[in-house]
Amino acid sequence: MDLTGAQWRKSSRSNGQGGNCVEVADNLPGVVAVRDSKDPGGPALSFDPAAWRTFVSGVARR
DSSP states (O other), rough: OOOOOOOOOEEETOOSSOOOOOOEEEOSSSSSEEEEEOOOOEEEEEHHHHHHOOOOOOHOOO
């Protein structure tokens, strides 16, 4: 998967203390990418946008 044009944004829960943080890129057509903010050159997970919305909705209800 080519993530060259990905515009990454950190989680609003990121604390700047080197804690557990994720970055999301949702500007790519047909895919949402997620990566570890401490390892931006490392692997990224990719999700179908509908699946990502379902996940975020489920997390937000908790």
